[in-house]
Amino acid sequence: MRGTAICSVALAVAMALGTPAALAGQTPRPDGAELAFRDLYRDMVETDTSAATGDCNALVLKIAERFRNAGFAENQITLFRDEAYQLDGGIVVLMAGNSAKAKPMLLLGHLDVANANPRHWKRDPFKLVERDGSFFGRGTADMKALDAIWVDTLLRFKAEGLKPKRTIKLALTCGQELSARANGTEWLARHRPELLEAEFALGEGGGGLTDGHGKVVTQSIAIGEMTMANFDVETFSAGGPSAIPNYDNAISKMIDALQKVRAYRFPLHLNVTTRRYFAQAGVARGDAMGAAMVRIAADPKDSAAEAIVSSDPTYDPMLRTTCLTTLIQGGYIVTAIPQTAKATINCYIVPGETAEETRDALYSAIGDPKVIMSRVGRAAPPPLPPVHDPRVLRPAEKLVASYYPGVQLVPAISLIATDAAYLAPLGIPAFGVPGLYADPDGNEVHGHNEHLQVQSLMTARGFLHDLVKVYAMQE
Template sequence: MLGRASLAFCAAVSLTAMAFQAPARAAPEPGEAAFRALFKEMVEIDSSFDTGNCTTVTEKVAARMKAAGFPQANLHLFVPEGHPKAGALVAVYPGRDPKLKAVLMLGHIDVVNARRADWTRDPFTLIEEGGYFYARGVADMKAQDAIWADNLLRYQAEGYKPLRTIKMALTCGEEGLYLNGAKWLVDNQRELVDAGIALNEGGYGELDATGKYIDQTFQAAQKVVMSFTLETTNPGGHSSLPRPDNAIYSLARALDKLSKYDFPVQFIDANRGYFTKMAKILGGEEGAAMTAIVANPEDRAASDILNRSPAYHSMLRTTCVATLLSAGHAGNALPQRATATINCRVIPGVPTEEIQATLAKVIDDPDVKITAGRTYKPAAPAPVTDAVFGPAQRASAAVWPRVPMVPHMATGATDAVTLNAAGIPTYGISGIFRDPDGNGVHGLNERIRVRSVMEARKFLYRLVKAYADQAE
């Protein structure tokens, strides 16, 4: 871990309280044309699960890096057995002091499926139009992936000699369909990806509807994804002879109970710091409710006020929601089986068994079988110290003066969950500013501002250097 001193979270800024004009467009960073070519190549290789291939992306990036002079010995390509399309690339840029832990740049290269018939433009052709890049993966997260590879190429060309070793891991499977490459590397190549700090997706800048800067988020924590299946069974029979113990009705009663249940408010440093500072910025009813809930997590009135916002509701507690249903086998037969998938987003550090026990208590029906599916080992978030937050805050201020950096807890999850559980402190920071509508991430016509990508390239180039040159 870089540094030991605790960090007091900086003041947050509400999305409506303040916005800042974009600074004047600076001269292009060195090597922009080469970066654009790299970015284009990565985006135009389909790496979705249904029609694509991650291995092709890693091979092309490795070949481009080798052609630019990056030593072959420092490029490690992996194709996990039985998963020929889930290739990963680890590149190593040696530091001057091998005793100091490395800085790891982590990124997933798989993207969500995209059907050409649904899109306005070809999802796997990089198109620059109206100040935006359009294509699947430009925002999630091939722009940052390309910046990571570009960083190493720039350092190599400059003859930069960092104090710490810098590593890059481009993996597949974060979107949940391919084999998860981050976990595979932790399990099979731990020494190669070990680091004192890992930088990942998750944190990004926020723009208002007019394109003005609001804040830049530093992902200090994120929720853990867990999945459970509820199942009810029954002998069934002919639909003309209904019976009281219907599998569908039993499952419906269980889901109704779950829909009315709120997990208790639970604080860790990230969401406590966020609500503490936001209270002072917002003021009014919401601000008072934030102050009250931090002082007393059981304050029901304060919770009711904040629950009006889905984002606040989720940031305050674990959530579990039904996402898939399946029941019956014929239109004229009583159902023999009914199942529901429950997707939970869990406050870091809470074990699977605790969530499963809570579901069982809420449903209170021994005939409803509850099975844990996708789970992770409980792990506390990586600590946010002065040595972690300070360099990011300073690098951000240098590129975007007056735009505050705001620590927060993400309600979703990334590969940081796997690395943190393995003892590799991982944080989300990209410097890529997004529009309020989310830029089509996981949806149609995904896009990102050209300016945002180029400014993030400038920011992340400097940020990685700042971490790599820390002595302790």
């Protein structure tokens, strides 16, 4: 039996990689379907959809044309946009189910990406480059990889002649990134909720983590997420000529305030999901970090374990609310004492805490009643509470075991705030899917060298195709 099990695992790996040659350490040659997928992924990455210089609507039209060419009818494709924002288009594609009992499922993704200044990149951020086993470019990881997989999955279902029991809905929207002008998921929820209505949604927020050397050590499915809030901090002074220095000026006050924000650590706040994650993922790691994870799950007051877990930049934000200064401006002329300064603090708030509590904690840490602090930006509704749905979790567990041998699927809280929050008023629970994996550095998402491992993308493509198919055939 043991030999049979090993052979079964080897066969599953070979199927996931696309050819038995992968088992011999050779790079498998892409087949026609994979080449088509690569072309789709390239088209997505190389279409600039950043808020500063891009056009989501241009990519939407390209995606719609792919569906039309595959035989999808016009009544299966809905293009939409807020007319006040001509460049922020989105698309919803429907594949009808044949069961009156099975409720729809929703595949959700955002097409917009973080801004990218070519001056700061080693290469053109909007050209897909494959090098040293990774894809490089803006959006390669966040989140055009998953977008491409969603589109590819429906195109493959069409080619396979699949007759799903559930209706499958795909919604690709614009406006998730902070600097965007409008949010497409929010717009759909308000104006076209019937296009989103589903028993559950699948989107970003889950995924795997490597040990930094290519070995996948965990895969998680997100069953809850952080809430994002942004706060402006403003300071003021009388001004005057800089030749007569005033060291208590607006910028000096801002420096004092931000040093206190940097030094402040929110209290540890674990919940049932995060404690379970650390307990299970810690055992799977089997190293000193894993042992500390197990210890803090058992006893959150274990300060030594907390110090070890906090030293990892991926695990630290699972322990508590985090806030970081991301924008700053001040002064108006080089020879004048600055009269005003302003900084923006970006916070990710753990479930169970509120934006108001976070603001109050920061304001208390600053300790200066003359500092003005206010919430800014879009305020998303609170996500639905985490849901442990065995009809969602069990198929994912089985496929993770098949595609990622030796890796356990662990429910987790997403470290990011996603568009799934806008599904909460519609009563739609959302799950961040496993599959795609990253290194502990987060693959430099939103940075100047964003990348994604080629194997991560190709394996996740097969994994998520099979996972969506299982859900689609449920009744």
